[in-house]
Amino acid sequence: MTPEEMAARTSRAVAAATAAGRDLGLAVEEPRVLYDVFSVVVHLAPEPVVVRVPTVLPPSYSRAPETQPNQQRSELAVAGWLADRGHPVVRPSPLVPREPVRRDGFSMTFWQFVEQLPDVEPDMTQRMRQTARLHAALRDYDGGQLGFWAPFGSYVPEGLSELARLPHLIDAADLRRAQREWDAIGPVLTSRAAFTEAFAGVDLQTIHGDAPYHNMISTPDGDLWSDFELVTTGAVESDLAMVGPEALAIYDEAAVALGLRAVDERVLRLTEAAARLAMIAALAMAPELPMLVDAIAPMVDQWRATEPVTAL
Known part of the structure; x- marks a missing residue:
């Protein structure tokens, strides 16, 4: 456009x-x-x-x-x-x-409408603790009509399929690699039964679905959770993908104090791989939002630098 x-x-x-x-x-x-x-x-x-x-x-x-x-x-x-x-x-x-x-x-x-404070530097320590509090609160939500990892199940495979028709947006070898990676991890991200079998003992619950520590609004009355557009049922690790070890340690301490489990490293690696593929799939929306090409390019470079995912 x-x-x-x-x-x-x-x-x-x-x-x-x-x-x-x-x-x-x-x-x-x-x-x-x-x-x-x-x-x-x-x-x-x-x-x-x-x-x-x-x-x-x-x-x-x-x-x-x-x-x-x-x-x-x-x-x-x-x-x-x-x-x-x-x-x-x-x-x-x-x-x-x-x-x-x-x-x-x-x-x-x-x-x-809420009044937003301009130019506030996020306090990641506080926001990771708030993320743990959010997960603790959402454990009591009955799930309603929420799908199982709804964004991944449609967004990633549909986006990769669309990119096959947009060869100017992604190298063919990159797209083949992304599709192979989705074939490896997609089955456990689209089937609750498959996930439970692969990751026995890892509980599922309502999660924010899109980096809740980032999607907070700073107001005169404190930070507010916002932007639940991708809310779904999944593992909490999906809300924590790629925050880094220091932030994870803060989250784990707060989560355990609230009676939640600590992060499962296997599931974290799974959801981080899925998050990278979601970034690739987002390129399919570039015809409507051209800025995505430059915005996603550094993330594509980071993805290329990682080892290809071949299995769980």
């Missing part, structure tokens, strides 16, 4: 969010964009409501249109469940129903 086409897409997303908000009874006067990469995030000022409008979607969402709203329902349900129990989370807006809204080709979700 050209810059002009992306700007037009942003304008359409803002218009759709504004119209949807007004349809729900919100007095929207000055919508303003807070963020615009994979989603356009719009503050429906002066209402204390923020709308997340995903605009750059994985290929699987176009092939199975019900996937996106179903995942958004899971996102709203889990974040709302945490908020209702007093946990530090950006809550779904109490001014509208906790349901995704479809408008003008976009499926969007509505959240409570």
